[in-house]
Amino acid sequence: MADGDVILDVRGVGHAYGGFWAVRECSFDVPRGSVTGLIGPNGAGKSTLVEMLSRSLEVHAGSIVYDGMEMQRWGPERAARHGVARTFQTARVLRRTPVIENVLIGAQGQIGEQPWKAIFRRRAWAGQEEALRREARELLDWLGLRDHVDAPAGSLSGGQRRLMEIARALMARPKLILLDEPTAGVFPEMSRLIAQRVREVAADGVTILLVAHNMDFLETVADEVVCMAQGHVVARGTLDAVRTNEEVISAYLGHGSSGARRRAPEGV
């Protein structure tokens, strides 16, 4: 990792729902191989931003440079093929499908997805399929889902689904992983497991951008945090620096936004 090597450069990005700019003139960058936390009160626009970065939402203003390429006009398929993997704010799984098959959806470049080969040339893909299955099993094992490999994903708890989503994202061998609230509604022990695994993934050189509210979690995983409020980036730096930043405190306490329900993170 070269110093100052940036994998993601967000430049003045904006998105409007109807006439309401949920994200506006938002700029920051993400160093390659880092874990960056995205924090901010509810409604700050974090999920909207993540959706734009995964290319599921249109970018109405500004540009996003990912790995040297302008990606603001890509579709989500293209982003995925260039190594962007994600989880969803509310976990999305194929509920009736076994966990391992769900995870295998994450794997890119599968030979057996070509119709002709799928039907007539089983030998061309059987080896790869077996290797991918083994890899998926190892990942699930590593994430504590060993006993659920063949269970339908609908039978998993909320926390287990998030772990499964992480396994699915890792199957894509991504360069950048976007995690939207990976610890929301997750038991503390599982939260700690997620934190540990996120660090290990980052140690392998994968860049991670994650939305979180839990300060303990962020303290363990995040190299730096970006704080958003009302669609803007209000602060950027280490967690300790940001949590004492006055603009951040006032954003969480809801100065000037009467009536809006704002959730303060623990420890602020």
Add this chain to the structure above:
Amino acid sequence: MLFFLTDLLTLGCINAIMVVSLNVQYGFAGILNVSQYMYVAIGAYVAGVTTMGRPTVPGNTWAPGWTLPWYLGLVLAGVVASGLGVVIFLFTVRRLRMDYLAIVTVASAYIIWNLIDTNYGLFNGDTGIFGVPYITGNANLSTEQYSGVVLAVAAVILGLFVWVSRRIFRSPYGRVLRGIREDEVITTAFGRTSWRAQLWVFVIGCFMAGVGGGLLIFYITAWSPAAWLPIESFALFSALVIGGSGNYWGAVFGGFLVLEGILELVRFLPSFGDPAAAGAFRLLLVGVLLIAILRYRPEGVIPERWLRWYGAPARRLWGRLRPGVSQ
């Protein structure tokens, strides 16, 4: 009695081929094609006009009137049906959300039905094409014997199509199709372009339907617009849902029991002196059965998940019998 049996099985096989063809589209990939019988019809016409020569009865016209061997006619039936499928797919499925697709496929079927019904140059308009020779050429066969011949051919083709379905189901391709069917947002977020994956399975389904239509015309030797009213697609769909959408054995079951079985059953019902009553009874029974299944067994008689129940233990056993090969 023997003829009754071979006739039943032959038509059962042909119906099963049609339901299997719909299963790869709707069952595997969730493509809401409610005009599948149109592809059957196109296949029937193409197989007819490419093998039966020019019309000999004055006042009838069809093109091109080739005299290809029957198997080439059958292949052409599949190719032309899937060619039409590609065109309609690229105009509709690619651009529309699945819920609108149903409407567009119905509309396209009505347009093509009317074009063929009123245009006498191509397939002889509303009179239709008739006098298709037996696939055995001029060998002297009784109806019973011919029924046995077609049964053998249809059974082999049905077996082939079930095998293809099974291969798709168990491949990564089948996995992605199921993913698209269940939640397109996930597959898209992981790099799959839905329409690209669905295009091929749609084409395969149309090909199978066309071949099914070709077999049908070789068996019943005539074809006309009255034989493929849009309601037939509804019967196919019902057969698939009742049999078990997503499971190729469910599709086979639906073809045999729902389509063919009910048709035979209706023969034994009183017709109240009205020849149209049998047809109406048939659709009525299909409709009632469909409602009952959706209410009490929404996954169909043979649900998709049975494929996994049977598949996994068998594979494990196989792995144990052959050391060194894990599942």
